[in-house]
């Protein structure tokens with residue numbers, strides 16, 4: 192039997208970075224998914240049993256003989272866990288040894304943290320069972336759209352769906368979602384994976400990928416929102432690679448250097464996110480008030496972008512996107528960790544298609560890549576395929 196899962200990426204409408212320091216943030220899922228396929232192997236005496244990981248997006252395959260994994264983790268009982276556990280101490284060392292042996296090419300070394308998160312989730316949830324896991328994504332990796340969270344959420348969902356901790360109907364056809372208790376468990380395990388990739392994550396990315404739709408998030412607590420407006424966002428990928436862990440660490444260092452000033456910055460972001468939470472839930476009887484809501488959202492996005500600049504996470508390419516969209520009177524802000532990656536631009540519903548085409552053409556002439564995303568959508572889902 193093959194288990195498939197898919198988990199969406201996200202955009203952060205307000206509050207990235209500040210959310211790591213306790214401010215409110217607002218995020219939404221987008222309909223671009225990371226897919227995981229899990230096939231547990233049937234015992235065979237012919238081939239040596241192994242755990243295989245196929246990463247389609249980067250065209251890499253890794254394989255560990257189960258005997259090698261057993262050797263790296265002599266204390267099997269301590270590893271297997273029915274409740275979400277953090278990777279620390281001896282486990283960190285054992286995983287680092289298994290990843291080092293792969294000789295990942297220097298140009299793709301960012302993958303090492305993803306492979307480490309994979310090993311931690313797989314071994315903690317499935318133990319030493321041989322299997323093949325194939326991962327592919329519609330999301331750009333390391334571009335601010337939550338690829339690391341979607342990776343961890345989809346992985347946790349597939350792995351948990353074939354354990355006793357989660358009760359799922361194996362006969363159900365097509366994609367289906369989890370119950371609340373199961374979602375909580377998937378989300379908590381995914382957070383443990385995100386910790387390995389992000390260092391100090393707030394948990395907002397894995398939470399919105401697990402639950403979907405729009406959420407307001409503060410210090411691990413989420414409020415699921417029912418928005419009355421359907422915001423349309425242009426996403427521009429500057430294609431400048433960056434690493435969330437390093438950017439999050441950079442903001443923390445700035446906070447240590449300027450604690451007083453940064454406390455005000457984070458507090459201002461908190462107010463922006465709270466106002467956005469209220470604005471998005473306000474009733475919309477006609478087009479005029481949709482426009483008024485969009486104008487408020489635009490202003491809040493601009494203010495948030497200014498504060499992200501003062502945290503030191505903007506980038507020359509992000510500034511180019513801001514200036515380009517401003518020529519068309521459109522508001523933009525970076526999304527996710529910044530330092531390159533993706534920028535959001537609100538596309539008001541009354542904006543003509545001609546203007547949208549023009550702004551996209553101008554942005555793409557700079558070498559950027561544009562696409563349009565609806566705000567909100569499904570969270571993680573699962574599907575079982577029985578071979579006949």
Ligand SMILES: Nc1ncnc2c1ncn2[C@@H]1O[C@H](COP(=O)(O)OP(=O)(O)OP(=O)(O)O)[C@@H](O)[C@H]1O
Pocket residue numbers: 225246247248249301302303304305306326327328331332333334335336337338339340342388389396433434435436526527528529
């Ligand atoms: N489909 C995938 N295949 C392999 N590795 C992946 C995949 N998706 C994510 N990763 C791992 O996640 C890392 C990117 O995570 P990172 O947090 O830096 O960026 P992001 O999650 O895309 O953006 P942000 O955190 O700002 O939303 C990759 O370097 C890799 O280790």
Ligand SMILES: C[C@@](O)(CCO)CC(=O)[O-]
Pocket residue numbers: 203206207208209210211335337389391392393394395396435439526527528
């Ligand atoms: C930069 C950050 O706030 C969002 C990354 O999408 C990090 C986090 O919250 O874990």
Ligand SMILES: [Mg+2]
Pocket residue numbers: 337338339340389396435
């Ligand atoms: Mg990430």
